[in-house]
Every structure is written in C-alpha cells, then in structure tokens.
Amino acid sequence: MSREILLGDEAVGLGAIHSGMSGVYAYPGTPSTEIFEFVERTTKKAGNVHAFWSTNEKVAYEEALGMSWAGKRALVCMKHVGLNVAADAFMNSAVTGTNGGLVLAVADDPGMHSSQNEQDSRYFAQFALIPCFEPRNQQECYDMMFEAFDMSEELALPVMIRLVTRIAHSRAGVQTRPGREQNPLNPSRDNKKWTLLPANARVQYAHLTEKQPVLLQRSEASSHNELVLAGKKGIIACGLAENYFRENVADGDYSVLSIRQYPVPAGKIRELVDYVDELLILEDGYPLVESMIRGLFGLAGVKVQGRMTGEVPRTGELDPDIVRAALGLAPLPAAHQPATDLANRPPALCKGCPHTDSFRALNEALNIFDNPQVFSDIGCYT
Numbered sequence: 001m002s003r004e005i006l007l008g009d010e011a012v013g014l015g016a017i018h019s020g021m022s023g024v025y026a027y028p029g030t031p032s033t034e035i036f037e038f039v040e041r042t043t044k045k046a047g048n049v050h051a052f053w054s055t056n057e058k059v060a061y062e063e064a065l066g067m068s069w070a071g072k073r074a075l076v077c078m079k080h081v082g083l084n085v086a087a088d089a090f091m092n093s094a095v096t097g098t099n100g101g102l103v104l105a106v107a108d109d110p111g112m113h114s115s116q117n118e119q120d121s122r123y124f125a126q127f128a129l130i131p132c133f134e135p136r137n138q139q140e141c142y143d144m145m146f147e148a149f150d151m152s153e154e155l156a157l158p159v160m161i162r163l164v165t166r167i168a169h170s171r172a173g174v175q176t177r178p179g180r181e182q183n184p185l186n187p188s189r190d191n192k193k194w195t196l197l198p199a200n201a202r203v204q205y206a207h208l209t210e211k212q213p214v215l216l217q218r219s220e221a222s223s224h225n226e227l228v229l230a231g232k233k234g235i236i237a238c239g240l241a242e243n244y245f246r247e248n249v250a251d252g253d254y255s256v257l258s259i260r261q262y263p264v265p266a267g268k269i270r271e272l273v274d275y276v277d278e279l280l281i282l283e284d285g286y287p288l289v290e291s292m293i294r295g296l297f298g299l300a301g302v303k304v305q306g307r308m309t310g311e312v313p314r315t316g317e318l319d320p321d322i323v324r325a326a327l328g329l330a331p332l333p334a335a336h337q338p339a340t341d342l343a344n345r346p347p348a349l350c351k352g353c354p355h356t357d358s359f360r361a362l363n364e365a366l367n368i369f370d371n372p373q374v375f376s377d378i379g380c381y382t
Helices: 008-018 033-043 057-069 087-096 122-128 138-155 198-210 212-221 241-248 266-275 288-294 320-326 354-365
Strands: 003-007 023-026 050-053 074-079 102-108 159-164 171-175 226-228 233-238 254-259 278-282 303-305
Touching: 003 008, 003 138, 008 033, 008 074, 008 102, 008 138, 008 159, 023 033, 023 057, 033 050, 033 074, 057 074, 057 087, 057 102, 087 122, 087 198, 102 138, 122 159, 122 288, 138 159, 138 171, 138 212, 198 212, 212 266, 226 266, 233 241, 233 266, 233 288, 241 254, 241 278, 241 320, 254 266, 266 288, 278 288, 278 320, 288 303
Parallel strands: 023 050, 023 074, 074 102, 102 159, 233 254, 233 278, 278 303
Antiparallel strands: 003 171, 226 254
C-alpha cells in the first residue's frame, strides 16, 4: 500500500488497474481524457492491459462490452455528451447484462467549461436501470472502482461512475491497496443473452426489472448514503456537493443525507423528510433528486429548496460560495483579484487532429462559392 497524489481521473484509472481490469477503451473528451491516458502510461511497460483509443464512444463501449462477455474486466471512459453517441450500446448492455465486470466512467461538465451542454449522466443510469456511484473526492474515485467491478459481476450489470469536472481535474492524496489478479478468459456460452431478438430481449428485460429491488436495497444499506438526523433544517448533498457544504458548515444544526450511490435511497429520504421542516438539495448537475422529491405537486409540510426554486442557480456548477448563499450565510471576504491584460487563450484542436484537415478540405472545396458556410464537429473541445 502507498499514498499517491492523483487527479480524480487518475484515481479512477489506478483503481481500475488494481481491480484487475484487462482492457480500457475510450474516446477523448474533457474532462475524461486523463483516465485513459493514465492507464495507458501506467500499464505500457507491463503490457498486461489492452489500451487503445477508439473511433468513437459507441465503438469504445462495444469493445469494452465484448471484453466483458469474454469474462474479463473492462473500463470504458467518455465525457457526458459522448454517452449520447454510445447510448444504443449502453442501453442494450443493461438488457444483455455482463459477464466480466464492466464499468462506465463518464465525466460530466457542469458549467460547460469544455462542452456544448451540461447534461447529467445520472439520468442515463436511471434510464438504463443500472447502479451509479458519484464520488465526493479522489479517494472515493479509487475505492469505488473496486466496488463497481465487484457489483457488476455480482449483478451481471454495467455500473456507472459519474465524475464532474472539479473532481476529475483536481488532485488529492489517495491511499492505495494491493491489486487483484485479472480474470481468466471465460467467455459465456449463453448466446441468447447477447442476441436481443425480441423473444430473447423480453426475457432479459424481465431479468433487469427483477434486479431493481436488489439495487435499491444495496443503495439503502450503502455506507455511501449516510444519514445524520440533528436539526429541523435538512440537507441532501449529492457527490461533490457535500464537500462544499462541509466547507461552510463544520458543525451546525442540520440533518444531512449524503448521496453517493444510486438508485436514490428512498427509505433514507423518507426518514429525513419526516424529521425536518425544510429541505435544501445540493446537486452538481441537474436537479435529479430534487425533481423526484418534489414530484408533480410538491411535498406537503416540508419546504423544498434547490435549483428548481432559485436558492441554487438553475445552471452552472456549484462552488462553496453558491452553497454558502443557499444556506443563508453571509459571504466571506473575497481575495483580491489582480488586474491582468492577458490575451484570451481559447481551446484549440490538438496538433494532428483529423478534424483540422477535414475542415480545411471542405473550405478549399467550397472556395468557388460566395460566402460558403461549413458546419462540422469540433473534436474534443469547444
């Protein structure tokens, strides 16, 4: 065991290596890129992990799923909008199920630092009926990989690890543990599971729905979903949001539910709601938990606050100051911001990116027209 200083992305990668992963597949995109880069760099000398960039996110997911069906553990990485590209393979993998452990590490980008939207991948996990972990720090990024791979194999389901930019791209100390051996090659011979003809798919989908009570039981019992009852003002903090809450309130008269494993622990939420008079919900992303609690007609007897009511901004990422304002606390003195006249440095396409050549070729072909317009993909960055 050792202690290492790692990015959240790197902690995910190292956790996967130590969990006995045999392959990692990805398509680059901020803030997820460093996961693959770390695994490739760390395992290159030993050569015991299959690590290659894929053509796109769908191909990456299918390659990882194929390795899972062969009995090996596989990690697939992408940013949140990349999951749109992989959605067909992703949704159907929940129905086919897995053999070796399959973990999807998806990095969301609240605030759109390098993205065209700030969609929340927890909705995809809910949509596909699969488990999801949401680490609040780099240590949990590492530790949750062990749990995710084990859970994937126990339940024969893909498991999602949902990161956000501030976790993915910040560093902290991580205590590592001894790694496990990779799975032996053990391909499943149950071909009907992997072939989703309607007759097979109906059977497999029934199996998926039958697993839902087990997922909920695990979520209710999970140490990642901690409930402490104290004062009559309640806080639900999801993932990283708990850090921002703790930065502002070391000791306070609050009842707090920390949620870092999904599906949402309905029993613990009910216990909290029955105890408090008002409830503030902190989520670094869309108001998933808030909308579930609020429902169509609100929650009788409890004042629910969050992104949907304006106490927390409806868009953008959270930070300690935003959470402090939502708690009704006076702002802290701000550090002096030095005036600068530095030129803007917007993101650029990497050297050798094929999108650059495609863009130039299209412009050259259209030079014969007046005022031509070229529409194309922007690659990894906006």
